[in-house]
Amino acid sequence: MAEFEPERYELREPPAYQFDPGRREFLFIAGSGLLICLAAGDAEAQTGRGTRLQIADDGVVTVFTGKVEVGQGSRTQIAMAAAEELGVPLEKIRVVMADTSLVPNDGITAGSRTTPSTVPAVRKAAAAARNRDVTDARDWRVLGKAQHHVQGRAIVTGAHEFPSDIRRPGMLYGCVLRAPAYGSTLIEADLAPAKKLADVVAVRDGAFVGCAAPTSFAARKAVEAIAASARWKTEAHPSSRQLFDHLKRTAITEGGRPPRIQTKGSVDQVLAQSGKRVKAAYQVSYIQHAPMEPRAAVAEWDGGSLTVWTGTQNPFGVRDQLAQAFQLGNDRVRVIVPDSGGGFGGKHTGEVAIEAARLAKQAAKPVSLRWTRAEEFMWAYFRPAGLFEVEAALEGSLITAWDFTNYNAGAAAIESPYKTAATRTRFLYCNSPLREGSYRGIAATANTFARECFIDELAQAASADPLEFRLANLENPRLRDVLTAAAKKFRWNERKEKGIGLACGTEKGSYVAACARVEIENGAPRVREFCMAYECGGILNPSNLKAQVEGSIIQGLGGALTEEIQFEGGRLLNGSFAKYRMPRLRDVPPLGIVLLDRRDLPPAGAGETPIIAVAPAIANAVFHATGKRPRSMPVRLG
Amino acid sequence: MKLRVNGKEQTVREQPGRSLLETLREDLGIMGVKYGCGEGQCRACTVLLDGKPVTSCVTPVKAAAGREITTIEGLARDGELHPVQQAFLDEGAMQCGYCVPGMILTAAALLKRVRRPTDAQIISALNGNLCRCCGYPRILAAVRRAAGDHTGGIDG
Numbered sequence: 026m027a028e029f030e031p032e033r034y035e036l037r038e039p040p041a042y043q044f045d046p047g048r049r050e051f052l053f054i055a056g057s058g059l060l061i062c063l064a065a066g067d068a069e070a071q072t073g074r075g076t077r078l079q080i081a082d083d084g085v086v087t088v089f090t091g092k093v094e095v096g097q098g099s100r101t102q103i104a105m106a107a108a109e110e111l112g113v114p115l116e117k118i119r120v121v122m123a124d125t126s127l128v129p130n131d132g133i134t135a136g137s138r139t140t141p142s143t144v145p146a147v148r149k150a151a152a153a154a155r156n157r158d159v160t161d162a163r164d165w166r167v168l169g170k171a172q173h174h175v176q177g178r179a180i181v182t183g184a185h186e187f188p189s190d191i192r193r194p195g196m197l198y199g200c201v202l203r204a205p206a207y208g209s210t211l212i213e214a215d216l217a218p219a220k221k222l223a224d225v226v227a228v229r230d231g232a233f234v235g236c237a238a239p240t241s242f243a244a245r246k247a248v249e250a251i252a253a254s255a256r257w258k259t260e261a262h263p264s265s266r267q268l269f270d271h272l273k274r275t276a277i278t279e280g281g282r283p284p285r286i287q288t289k290g291s292v293d294q295v296l297a298q299s300g301k302r303v304k305a306a307y308q309v310s311y312i313q314h315a316p317m318e319p320r321a322a323v324a325e326w327d328g329g330s331l332t333v334w335t336g337t338q339n340p341f342g343v344r345d346q347l348a349q350a351f352q353l354g355n356d357r358v359r360v361i362v363p364d365s366g367g368g369f370g371g372k373h374t375g376e377v378a379i380e381a382a383r384l385a386k387q388a389a390k391p392v393s394l395r396w397t398r399a400e401e402f403m404w405a406y407f408r409p410a411g412l413f414e415v416e417a418a419l420e421g422s423l424i425t426a427w428d429f430t431n432y433n434a435g436a437a438a439i440e441s442p443y444k445t446a447a448t449r450t451r452f453l454y455c456n457s458p459l460r461e462g463s464y465r466g467i468a469a470t471a472n473t474f475a476r477e478c479f480i481d482e483l484a485q486a487a488s489a490d491p492l493e494f495r496l497a498n499l500e501n502p503r504l505r506d507v508l509t510a511a512a513k514k515f516r517w518n519e520r521k522e523k524g525i526g527l528a529c530g531t532e533k534g535s536y537v538a539a540c541a542r543v544e545i546e547n548g549a550p551r552v553r554e555f556c557m558a559y560e561c562g563g564i565l566n567p568s569n570l571k572a573q574v575e576g577s578i579i580q581g582l583g584g585a586l587t588e589e590i591q592f593e594g595g596r597l598l599n600g601s602f603a604k605y606r607m608p609r610l611r612d613v614p615p616l617g618i619v620l621l622d623r624r625d626l627p628p629a630g631a632g633e634t635p636i637i638a639v640a641p642a643i644a645n646a647v648f649h650a651t652g653k654r655p656r657s658m659p660v661r662l663g
Numbered sequence: 664m665k666l667r668v669n670g671k672e673q674t675v676r677e678q679p680g681r682s683l684l685e686t687l688r689e690d691l692g693i694m695g696v697k698y699g700c701g702e703g704q705c706r707a708c709t710v711l712l713d714g715k716p717v718t719s720c721v722t723p724v725k726a727a728a729g730r731e732i733t734t735i736e737g738l739a740r741d742g743e744l745h746p747v748q749q750a751f752l753d754e755g756a757m758q759c760g761y762c763v764p765g766m767i768l769t770a771a772a773l774l775k776r777v778r779r780p781t782d783a784q785i786i787s788a789l790n791g792n793l794c795r796c797c798g799y800p801r802i803l804a805a806v807r808r809a810a811g812d813h814t815g816g817i818d819g
Contacts, residue, residue: 096759096796173755180760181748183695183735187761190694198689240689242681317699317707317761317795366697366761367795398700568755572798575816576758579797602704602793611790613799 042350042379044230075129077150078107086111086118088147091131092139093123093338094176095316095368097632098569099139101175105566106144109160109167110151115175123340123362133339133373135463137533137630140565144628162563162624169624171568176364187366188336189321189395196323197226198241199384199394200248202234203404206595207459208260218250227251228387237384237392262595263458269308269412272432275456282454285436290447295426299418303486306414307475308657309434310589311407311459313600315607318366319401324381325391330357335378336365343375350379351386369580370463370633371405402600406462407590409434413475417445422487422497429476433457435468438532438637441476443498459592465577466633469532470584470640474658477528477641482654491527491645492517503560504531506621508538510558514617515540524553526645528638534629535561539578539638543646550647550660552582556617559635562626574618574635581639583608589659664728668693669737675724683727684708684719687734695735695764705793709765710734716769735764738771747771750809751802754816758796766792770806779810 079087088107094100104118111118121127123134131143145159152159162169179185202214214234219227225247226237234255236247263271278284296302322335331353337343340360348355365372377394385392396404411434418426427445433455440450464470484494492512499505508529512518517527517540524545529538542554559574587606591598599605644655647662655661664677668691675690682701687693687710696719699707703718710719711733712726719727738745744752747770757763766789773780773788780788785806794802800816807814 096761098758173752174757174760176760177752177755177757178744180757180763181735181744181751181767182739183764185760186694187697189698190688192692192694240676240678240681241685242678315795317705317759317793318697365759367759369795395698398702572755572758572801575800576797579799580795601702602700603702607793607795608797608799609790609793610786610799610803613797613803616800 042231042233042383044233044350044383077129077147078154080154084113084117086113088118088120089128090120090122090143090147091128091340092143093134093340093362093368094364095134095338095372096366097139097368097573098174098566099134100364101172101569102140102144102566103147104175105167105172106147107151109165110148111155115167115172122364124359125340125344125361126359130341133342134368135338135370135373137535137633140628140630141534144565168565169563169567172566173568186363187318187321188323188334188363189318189366189393191323191334191363191393193323193325193391196391196393197237197239197384197388198244199235199237199381199392200241200244201380201394202248202251202255203400205257206259207262208595209257211255212258213256214251215254216251218253219247222247222250226384226388228384230383233380233383235380235384237388237390259595262592264593265310265591268410268458271458272410272412272455276432276453277455278453284451284453286449286451287440288449292426292428292447292449295447296416296418296428299420299425301419301486302416303419303483304416305479305482305654305656306412307478309411309413309471309474310657310659311410312464312584312588313402313407313590313605314367314369314371314405314464315401315605316367316369316371319396319398320372320377320405321393321395322378322381323391323393324378324385326382326385326389329353330359331382332359332361333378333382334361334363335375335381336372337362337375337378338368338370338372339374342373343378346375347378347382351382369465370467373463374406376404398602399600402605403597406460408464408467409457409461409471411435411471413471415475415479417479417483419483419487422489422494424483424498431472431475434471437467437472438469438530439472442501442504442531443480444500459590465580466532466636469530469634469637471658473528473530473532473637474640474644477530477638478644478654478656481526481645481648495529501531503536504529504538507536507558507560510619510621511538511540511556514558514619515554515556524646524650526642526647526649528641528645530637532634532637535559535631535634537635537638539642541642541646543643543650545650545662548662550586550643550650550662552614552643554617555614555642556619557635557638558619558621559631560621560623561629561631561634563624563628564620564622565628567620570620570631571618573631574620575616577633577635578616578639579608579613581636582612582643584658585640585643586659664724666724666727666732667730668732669734677724681724682720683710683722683724686724687719687732693734693736697761697764699762699793705762706765706769706791707762707793709768709792711768711772714772714775716772733768735768738767745771747774747806747809750805754801754805754808756798756801756805758798762792762794766794766802770809773806774810
């Protein structure tokens with residue numbers, strides 16, 4: 026199984042607040058800041074509590090994990106893992122997640138690592154508690170059986186408390202003054218108009234300006250009163266129309282962040298000698314995670330100790346960010362992550378936690394801060410945009426040279442799974458106009474899009490069927506299996522109609538293939554049918570796996586067809602749900618899903634990889650329908 | 664001012680321009696009603712006003728005075744789930760679950776209006792409710808199930 030390659034974007038840009046430790050309100054904590062120099066690399070070593078399991082006298086088992094639940098099904102899966110190995114009913118298992126004072130540090134919830142890392146750790150601990158080895162997959166009684174969300178009842182009754190639902194005695198609501206544009210810096214802000222309002226607390230600390238009040242309505246009014254006279258310095262900022270020129274122009278070919286290049290054989294030589302060369306370029310736009318619950322936090326100080334309830338995928342990382350921002354030892358900071366309203370790789374940083382804590386410090390009361398949708402669009406981070414230049418040589422139906430250059434989109438899954446004598450893959454860092462970060466399937470989606478669209482172009486150049494061409498050039502049996510399974514489900518070989526396409530790929534130890542049928546309706550592609558075959562080793566929870574595959578397909582429709590961040594003058598042009606078009610119920614085509622259960626193989630995570638095959642299958646289907654190659658994601662016609 | 668929520672008379676702060684959403688959450692602690700966008704585009708904040716779904720984030724609190732407000736907390740009767748809640752549970756129609764209260768209330772209002780809705784009617788009623796986890800197939804299956812149709816979701 027492929028080892029996890031950390032995404033370069035995973036934690037690239039932490040929140041940027043520089044609070045002034047000389048200010049009076051910080052004095053009483055001076056001297057306690059001994060651990061503030063915690064290097065990012067030490068975070069893994071700074072464990073929380075070591076306890077993994079507690080078995081009470083009444084038989085109730087508590088499992089402790091640093092992983093979070095953001096809808097990907099980790100809570101249920103971890104409960105199942107413990108129930109399996111302890112031989113107790115699922116109802117007897119309670120899972121305490123992501124409370125840094127109570128749980129082991131299982132790292133950030135990212136990279137589809139809960140299944141291959143945390144689930145085995147829980148199984149091992151549970152088996153050890155029974156003095157036995159972990160159960161062989163052939164003997165599973167709980168794992169491998171469909172299990173719906175263990176918190177289902179709380180969710181359907183509205184009783185489940187998301188981070189934005191946490192309430193504390195005496196709690197105020199916060200609002201933060203935002204810059205009008207990217208690159209703006211605050212020159213002047215007068216807090217007096219806000220302080221005149223009843224029950225309002227206003228604070229400026231460096232670049233941070235915010236208010237807290239007994240209602241979020243009043244807090245907003247107070248910030249509006251400050252904003253009315255605030256003065257900003259603005260800077261030029263590239264627009265999304267110039268984005269791909271900008272990326273190419275700013276590509277870093279040497280110096281601080283040298284490109285990552287992998288070569289095998291002599292690509293230039295094979296290309297030069299080849300009778301058939303094919304070349305194309307592809308573009309991938311920025312998109313936003315847009316989880317239904319925006320970033321939210323409730324912060325509460327008790328003397329020099331801080332507790333923050335917040336929606337993040339990185340509880341221990343946010344704890345360390347808070348410790349650093351307030352110059353506290355990280356043993357004085359407790360971060361608790363209630364099961365949150367969506368993540369998709371978008372909640373790796375702690376800015377809302379820091380902001381809530383700064384306001385709570387000023388107010389000397391707990392403060393709840395929830396970003397607005399507009400803030401979430403503009404000030405969260407984006408999936409990186411990218412530009413691809415690809416060239417290949419063909420001999421008959423075989424690829425003899427493969428030259429693949431990726432500007433900015435990220436390196437994960439950049440290697441082509443197709444056999445080729447000579448290859449060169451390059452990933453170049455660029456200057457990104459927007460703040461970038463992780464995303465569900467992040468770089469694998471972009472790399473797979475460019476590669477699988479280009480493979481289709483090669484098949485066309487070789488006058489071969491896209492399925493046959495792929496099978497002729499693929500050796501990996503697991504990838505061949507999903508491709509064959511998806512094609513069978515879709516009846517690829519019997520299809521006569523226009524508008525069909527397929528794609529496949531592998532990432533994070535999972536294998537995926539997809540077939541799509543599209544029609545062009547009022548000048549826009551509509552997906553009429555979609556099939557996917559997916560294999561991630563042994564299936565731990567078929568119900569959740571199916572949900573993740575369905576969710577990935579449908580979320581992937583957005584990135585494939587409609588989602589794209591547009592910006593100009595440092596402002597977003599479509600930073601709202603009214604303008605940023607995400608998939609809705611009506612967009613869902615009939616789905617055909619095949620899950621290959623390989624109990625002979627260790628389970629791999631599946632929250633991300635299904636999404637990588639969606640856009641290229643659709644783009645290839647659009648070509649089949651129109652005769653024109655879409656070379657951008659989202660797909661543009663004409 | 665007074666609001667009638669889930670059958671109970673309640674007193675709330677009156678601030679002109681304040682939304683029903685913020686009033687329910689902050690004055691009354693009714694947290695099942697969710698903020699999603701603040702512009703009536705995602706319907707996470709759906710409540711029923713006299714049985715009809717409205718987006719409470721763009722409904723001024725004054726507009727709800729004197730009317731019966733139903734939130735997700737008021738849907739179950741004596742601990743027994745509403746059929747739509749039960750169907751969401753049975754179909755596992757939730758991932759993160761944040762959109763679920765709005766989905767259930769919208770579907771409950773539809774089923775009150777149309778006992779056996781067609782798929783087109785279900786899709787039309789729920790198309791305005793965003794689910795970013797994109798759990799739509801099971802949401803559709805759950806509404807079908809609540810309407811007595813057990814054929815499931817959008818599966819081939």
